[in-house]
Amino acid sequence: MSEPHPSLVERLSAAGYRYLETLPMNSDLVPVLVARYLTQLLPDEGRRDVVISHDKPDLTSVLNKTWGRLARESGLLSTSRRGASELLVGLDLAVDVPDEPEFERHRWVRVSAHEYCDIAGVGCENGVLGVGRNNPSFVMASLDGRVLLAAGYWQIGVGFAVITDPGRVLSFRDHAKRLTSFPFVEAAQRDWAERWVRTVSSEDESIQRRDSPRSDAG
Known part of the structure; x- marks a missing residue:
């Protein structure tokens, strides 16, 4: 399955995101199920949080504005040639499929964000x-x-948690390794997690070789 159900696209649109494409499960892109582990990381692993009180007045608006600020400041957004702000959203493409699949199918989808996104209102209410x-x-x-x-x-x-360079975070790698043995996770996602760990580990080895001092012969 490479495309989300039309109703899922409609719900994204209602929240302020225009669906562009579903990305392949490339080994250089952290798997969605691994990325979701971000909320389990500790601050000393690079996680940065913004938490807002449950009883904050006008909480929906505050959450939406906070997301917009963090998205800009963190580098989450990229500007397309047409000037649109683009990013990836992790979605379960098995949602809304008439014949319910055996497994959840988490993929990254590329979207463009409208000037104002209602994540805390419409986006949360419609379930996307x-x-x-x-x-x-x-x-x-x-x-x-x-x-x-x-x-x-x-x-x-x-609120929200942000981290940069997830490939360097050992807890992400450990979680990815655990996912590879979970029988209730789609096989394609287990393979994706395994390939991602190999990729980031190989990158580490390359950096270590490059930075290690060389002894001069003779």
Whole structure:
């Protein structure tokens, strides 16, 4: 399955995101299920949080504006040749499919963001970005995968977590390795996680060889 169900595209559009394409499961792009682990990381692993109190007045508007600010400041957004702001959204493409698939099928989809995105209102209410108004649950990435932004609802508040260069974070790699053995995860995603770990590990080895001091012969 390479395309989301039309109703999923419609719900994205209602939240302020125009669907452009579904990306292949490239080994240089962190798998969606691995990226979602961002909310489990610790601050000393590079995670940066913005948490807003549940009883904050006009919470929907505050969350939407906070997302917009973080998206710009973190480098989540890329500008297309037409001037549109683009990013990746992690979606389960098995959602809304008439014959319910056996597995969830998480993929990155490339979207363009409208000037104002209603993630906390419409996006959460229609289920594409959350599970009820002001209860966001999603992960997004920059087009190159170097910036991740996840949303969550916690006891202390609701908000966002951001991290850069996920390939360097050992907890992401460990989680990806665990995913490869989960029988309830789609085989294609297990393979994706395994290939991603190999790719980032190989990049580390290349950097270490490049930076290691060379002894002069003779």
